[in-house]
Amino acid sequence: MMNKKQIAITASGLTMRFGSLVAVNNVDLEIEKGSIYGFLGPNGSGNSTTIRMLCGLLTPSSGSATVMGMDTKKESESLKQKIGYMTQRFSLYEDLSVKENLQFISEIYAVPGKERKHRVVELLDSFKLADRAKQRSGTLSGGQKQRLALAAATLHKPEILFLDEPTSAVDPQNRRDFWETLFELAEQGTTILVSTHYMDEAARCHRLAILDEGVKVADGSPRQLGETISSHVVEIEADDPNNARLCLLGSEEISSITQLGIKLRVMIPKTISDPVQLVNNSLVAANIQAKTEQVFPDLEDIFVSVTQQRRREQGS
């Protein structure tokens, strides 16, 4: 699917300070063309700030970035024609209709006159907005607004698409459709950079970076990340998960316990060679019946593990 490894975005030592707050701290990036790259991190972890620096909206305090071979500081104006940006907040005009908004955007990008009409109709169709064309965009549902915003961001066929938490106000079905669209775009060669705090969305990305308090704590494909974290994950299915939890809380080796219904997910540092044995021993000692199994870490485990590790390193 991907061509020879071509790089769309590189960043080195990207840093942004607002007064004494360091919003983004020394972030390096290398993003392949035609891939979907995720920024995973909670609100305030520097996702939006990084995206804004890559768009050329914010000037980094230090470090530099190159997008499609153009320097974001010096060539931000010519870059604008090549990038599409979907803001976190709906930023089209709520008092204009769906069609008027798209027409406006097509004029702003100075799409040639003949193509303009055609392109608007095409987008209305492909984003399933044709029946809403005359509706004021302020009265659309969350999913419709998001489709409109994506339609507007892709109207000028950008080579890179920046999406800042695009699915925060969207129901699951719409989110699924939205991602279908993103994959189609990526297949056509668009590079997509998306920030999110949903684990399931992050799991769909080709590669992702985990940001924590402005620091990139890990990056790679979801699979690679799972392999490289410093913890084992053990899943425990017990009749009385609460009791099992209380029992395991006492164990020093266990770094985190998460309850999912009747299951518990337990993280144990990789320094322990047989994590299942360790859990079983504790449970047997407390006379608790349970099934235990070592599983592959999911993104939530990865996220918890890498952020915890960083906290520990900071502490020491």
Next chain:
Amino acid sequence: MKSLIRVFAIMRKEFLQLSRDRLTFGMIVGIPLGQLLMFGYAINTDVRNLSAAYVDESDTHISREFIADITASQVIVMKQRVASVYELEQLLDAGSISIGIAIPGDFDRRVLERDRQAAQLLVDGADPIIAGVAQQLAALPLRFDSQARVPKQATLLEVRNYYNPERRSAVNIVPGLVGVILTMTMVLFTSVAIVREKERGNLELLINTPIKTPELMLGKIFPYILIGLIQLVLVLGLGWYFFQVPIRGSLIHVLAAALVFIAANLSLGLLVSTVAATQFQAMQMAFFFFLPSILISGFMFPFDGMPVAAQNIAEILPLTHFNRMIRGIVLRGADITSMLDELLALAIFTAVALTLAILRFSKRLD
């Protein structure tokens, strides 16, 4: 070419939004209309019908004739006759009269001998306009038809009132109102229109597109220039219709003066919009500008009557210069080329404000 498409895109969008924003649309027409009617009908510096009372201690036919004379001037309306000066003072204190007339017991003798003032006016001098009226009354010549012995006195000066012989306030107010309304529309609506995009997040989208700052600003302000011209026509047209305010000068000159003035105010509106973060802040800042504009620009009070410091500040305000131009053209039929100073002042103001605005507006967020 691309620039033009983008400027037109912004303009078209602005008109669409304006046509859907009924409140703003209403203000564009409503404010000029409301202000015109209020200023035209309610504000009158040529005061008549002040409440008055009198005490007549002499009660002769001369004193009665005097009271009848003074009432006939229509400057005052005689409410009542009281028994003593003390009662007059009480009425003044209570605010039920503005002027009291005290006629002493020896009024006849004083009139005949003409060695002292014959009677006294007690005036609520807190309001200088009323005090001014009292001066007019005091200057009334003494003449009694039945008293042939009193010669009719010639006054020292004769007044010839040019441009507004009936002394109608509307004639002075209406042209000035054009400037006040344009100030309001251009500074307030323009700055709010731009700040609104900031506040609603639209600007974050726009600055990510290839649109350039001058294109955006041009597209945003052009609709308001048109609105300003509509308001100009509205105010002068209705002023002529309702208050018979004449337009003695050339309409082209009126238009030229208005356009230069609009440019000055728009630049200021743009500057405000680059400083304010919310629509409310933009409004607050605009008001800091309105108040001196209305009060010391010569719109309300004669410019020459103000202290030098205030005059100096007023010279900075575009409205001061516009008032001189528009009154000159509309009322005196003056030629705009005789007011190059005013044009120059407005041009400098525009250049400074516009430069600051463009410097301050950045397509970056930081």
